[in-house]
Amino acid sequence: MDVQELHDRGLKLRVDMFGREAVSKRMSALGDFGKPLQHIVNAYAYGDVWSRTVLPPATKSLAMIAMMAAAGHANELRVHLQGALKNGCSADEIQEVLLLVAMYCGIPSANEAHRVAAEVLSEGR
Amino acid sequence: MDVQELHDRGLKLRVDMFGREAVSKRMSALGDFGKPLQHIVNAYAYGDVWSRTVLPPATKSLAMIAMMAAAGHANELRVHLQGALKNGCSADEIQEVLLLVAMYCGIPSANEAHRVAAEVLSEGR
Amino acid sequence: MDVQELHDRGLKLRVDMFGREAVSKRMSALGDFGKPLQHIVNAYAYGDVWSRTVLPPATKSLAMIAMMAAAGHANELRVHLQGALKNGCSADEIQEVLLLVAMYCGIPSANEAHRVAAEVLSEGR
Amino acid sequence: MDVQELHDRGLKLRVDMFGREAVSKRMSALGDFGKPLQHIVNAYAYGDVWSRTVLPPATKSLAMIAMMAAAGHANELRVHLQGALKNGCSADEIQEVLLLVAMYCGIPSANEAHRVAAEVLSEGR
Amino acid sequence: MDVQELHDRGLKLRVDMFGREAVSKRMSALGDFGKPLQHIVNAYAYGDVWSRTVLPPATKSLAMIAMMAAAGHANELRVHLQGALKNGCSADEIQEVLLLVAMYCGIPSANEAHRVAAEVLSEGR
Amino acid sequence: MDVQELHDRGLKLRVDMFGREAVSKRMSALGDFGKPLQHIVNAYAYGDVWSRTVLPPATKSLAMIAMMAAAGHANELRVHLQGALKNGCSADEIQEVLLLVAMYCGIPSANEAHRVAAEVLSEGR
Numbered sequence: 001m002d003v004q005e006l007h008d009r010g011l012k013l014r015v016d017m018f019g020r021e022a023v024s025k026r027m028s029a030l031g032d033f034g035k036p037l038q039h040i041v042n043a044y045a046y047g048d049v050w051s052r053t054v055l056p057p058a059t060k061s062l063a064m065i066a067m068m069a070a071a072g073h074a075n076e077l078r079v080h081l082q083g084a085l086k087n088g089c090s091a092d093e094i095q096e097v098l099l100l101v102a103m104y105c106g107i108p109s110a111n112e113a114h115r116v117a118a119e120v121l122s123e124g125r
Numbered sequence: 126m127d128v129q130e131l132h133d134r135g136l137k138l139r140v141d142m143f144g145r146e147a148v149s150k151r152m153s154a155l156g157d158f159g160k161p162l163q164h165i166v167n168a169y170a171y172g173d174v175w176s177r178t179v180l181p182p183a184t185k186s187l188a189m190i191a192m193m194a195a196a197g198h199a200n201e202l203r204v205h206l207q208g209a210l211k212n213g214c215s216a217d218e219i220q221e222v223l224l225l226v227a228m229y230c231g232i233p234s235a236n237e238a239h240r241v242a243a244e245v246l247s248e249g250r
Numbered sequence: 251m252d253v254q255e256l257h258d259r260g261l262k263l264r265v266d267m268f269g270r271e272a273v274s275k276r277m278s279a280l281g282d283f284g285k286p287l288q289h290i291v292n293a294y295a296y297g298d299v300w301s302r303t304v305l306p307p308a309t310k311s312l313a314m315i316a317m318m319a320a321a322g323h324a325n326e327l328r329v330h331l332q333g334a335l336k337n338g339c340s341a342d343e344i345q346e347v348l349l350l351v352a353m354y355c356g357i358p359s360a361n362e363a364h365r366v367a368a369e370v371l372s373e374g375r
Numbered sequence: 376m377d378v379q380e381l382h383d384r385g386l387k388l389r390v391d392m393f394g395r396e397a398v399s400k401r402m403s404a405l406g407d408f409g410k411p412l413q414h415i416v417n418a419y420a421y422g423d424v425w426s427r428t429v430l431p432p433a434t435k436s437l438a439m440i441a442m443m444a445a446a447g448h449a450n451e452l453r454v455h456l457q458g459a460l461k462n463g464c465s466a467d468e469i470q471e472v473l474l475l476v477a478m479y480c481g482i483p484s485a486n487e488a489h490r491v492a493a494e495v496l497s498e499g500r
Numbered sequence: 501m502d503v504q505e506l507h508d509r510g511l512k513l514r515v516d517m518f519g520r521e522a523v524s525k526r527m528s529a530l531g532d533f534g535k536p537l538q539h540i541v542n543a544y545a546y547g548d549v550w551s552r553t554v555l556p557p558a559t560k561s562l563a564m565i566a567m568m569a570a571a572g573h574a575n576e577l578r579v580h581l582q583g584a585l586k587n588g589c590s591a592d593e594i595q596e597v598l599l600l601v602a603m604y605c606g607i608p609s610a611n612e613a614h615r616v617a618a619e620v621l622s623e624g625r
Numbered sequence: 626m627d628v629q630e631l632h633d634r635g636l637k638l639r640v641d642m643f644g645r646e647a648v649s650k651r652m653s654a655l656g657d658f659g660k661p662l663q664h665i666v667n668a669y670a671y672g673d674v675w676s677r678t679v680l681p682p683a684t685k686s687l688a689m690i691a692m693m694a695a696a697g698h699a700n701e702l703r704v705h706l707q708g709a710l711k712n713g714c715s716a717d718e719i720q721e722v723l724l725l726v727a728m729y730c731g732i733p734s735a736n737e738a739h740r741v742a743a744e745v746l747s748e749g750r
């Protein structure tokens with residue numbers, strides 16, 4: 001497969017998951033300086049890894065939420081919470097992952113993640 | 126509910142997930158010094174959070190794997206990989222989570238987690 | 251002991267440490283979504299671990315400050331700096347812990363923690 | 376060498392790298408509470424480690440950027456990006472380090488670092 | 501004060517805390533390559549920060565244990581557990597800090613730290 | 626460019642940097658389970674990011690060492706220390722980066738990294 005195809009497949013999946021407007025905004029936010037990183041995101045993260053089909057998108061989203069909460073990446077957590085809602089995860093499912101975060105990453109990581117999740121959930125209504 | 130019931134419910138779930146022998150070994154490994162921590166694990170982690178039923182155990186296991194790989198907890202990752210196999214996760218599903226780890230936590234975290242997973246998978250055969 | 255008693259004992263200790271208003275605000279901030287996490291905080295963190303009496307509360311607060319600064323949890327650090335003042339820690343004692351942070355977790359972690367501590371100390375006057 | 380000399384040598388280097396105004400502001404920002412930490416920064420970080428001459432300052436700056444992006448220290452990353460520009464690093468060189476961050480620390484760390492870098496680069500023009 | 505005095509004061513304190521043999525072993529373990537780092541440890545960490553007298557050594561040791569457990573530095577945790585015993589901390593006091601680690605850094609960090617602590621405590625008997 | 630070309634270019638660069646034997650060993654270590662991750666390493670990390678030519682390989686290696694020491698990835702640090710020697714970095718240059726690690730990530734991270742570096746340097750002789 002050509003790398004350009006990988007990129008385009010990834011971009012399409014990313015737009016399906018977050019909406020065209022949000023993706024356009026993120027892709028242009030850092031101008032030329034951000035282009036090689038956006039290529040990594042589109043071609044390698046979405047065009048390759050996210051395009052795998054063994055797990056349903058909702059399960060991948062829950063794994064992403066667990067990962068981003070564990071690593072303390074609040075901005076990225078917000079993005080993947082939005083993706084989780086789009087992929088069909090419920091508030092209760094998200095909550096259950098974040099309670100595992102409380103016990104296995106500690107209360108402060110869970111507090112931070114709950115705060116972001118409560119915001120995304122209220123925007124999503 | 127009494128705290129003792131919470132503990133017993135958690136211990137039962139933990140034994141179902143990892144086998145009686147493995148749990149006994151972990152519970153006694155640190156003697157009296159480890160008892161209050163084992164109480165936290167049994168009563169609060171398994172008796173409360175793991176006993177919630179919104180998500181299927183396999184999905185929780187995949188979230189745990191994502192979390193432990195992100196946080197670099199190799200020993201705990203091993204334990205929850207064993208739990209994942211018990212909860213019905215396949216090698217392909219585990220692999221797909223670990224490829225998300227590669228892109229979102231970096232190649233070294235994914236390398237480490239793959240190494241542990243390959244060991245657990247070969248023991249599990 | 252009943253879990254409800256554990257919760258109530260923890261909530262009482264938490265209110266003693268941070269004041270009723272601050273605790274009410276935190277407990278209701280995330281509505282129903284935050285309830286299970288608040289239960290973990292009240293019953294397990296304060297009702298169990300913080301209720302242990304081997305160490306004086308001031309020493310536990312200094313350990314908490316060390317831990318939160320090491321983990322980079324700025325919001326939780328703020329909360330536990332407020333608790334430290336309530337538990338009788340002085341600015342000089344807090345400073346001495348944060349200088350250990352500088353040498354053992356690095357200057358950036360210490361910078362961040364000093365910034366939060368300077369704010370909490372000036373509010374506390 | 377006297378510790379005061381170490382401090383003065385470090386302070387001079389720090390002022391050369393960030394400008395007198397920026398350093399004065401940082402040194403006085405936290406008043407007396409911040410003084411012992413500022414001593415560590417001036418005497419030990421700049422007076423000792425940064426005063427070593429095996430590596431050119433630009434290379435040290437790129438290593439600092441890698442380190443701060445990996446550790447998720449956004450404020451300190453901003454400071455050392457400013458130092459990197461002063462030490463002669465180009466936007467392209469900074470970008471290349473941050474793409475290594477993408478692959479070896481994950482996309483979220485690289486996103487965060489790109490955001491800070493894009494701001495510092497636009498201020499620097 | 502001369503930097504050499506700072507170094508000697510630090511080395512003396514370090515020897516008081518860990519014993520001459522252990523310190524000699526650590527200081528020579530990495531030969532010339534390790535010398536500048538050993539200077540940082542002796543002069544800046546022990547000669548400056550540890551030489552402050554606001555907090556009793558036992559309290560500093562408990563803060564160090566909290567910090568090292570939070571950051572996942574198992575080797576350094578071992579060293580500072582040995583220092584804690586020398587500084588008069590009891591097993592119960594160490595345990596109470598590690599239970600805070602369980603709730604605020606998560607069960608895996610507490611597990612790892614308990615394992616190291618149980619070893620150090622059994623060696624110390 | 627075809628993805629296969631990207632992969633082959635990356636693999637060639639990787640072999641130049643670490644030797645054919647070491648790369649073969651790493652690529653086959655985890656069998657089929659490790660293949661998709663090895664593709665990410667070859668095609669995206671080496672075929673894309675490492676193949677950029679703005680920075681000399683030695684500078685990239687020093688940035689990698691800083692990054693891996695900051696993140697506490699001891700195994701990956703070892704690999705990139707070997708790459709650094711191959712890319713022409715001296716022991717003194719590596720040491721200078723690791724002293725920045727001591728001040729900006731803390732003494733324990735620097736201790737760990739020095740230990741690995743001393744081993745790699747003695748093997749390299």
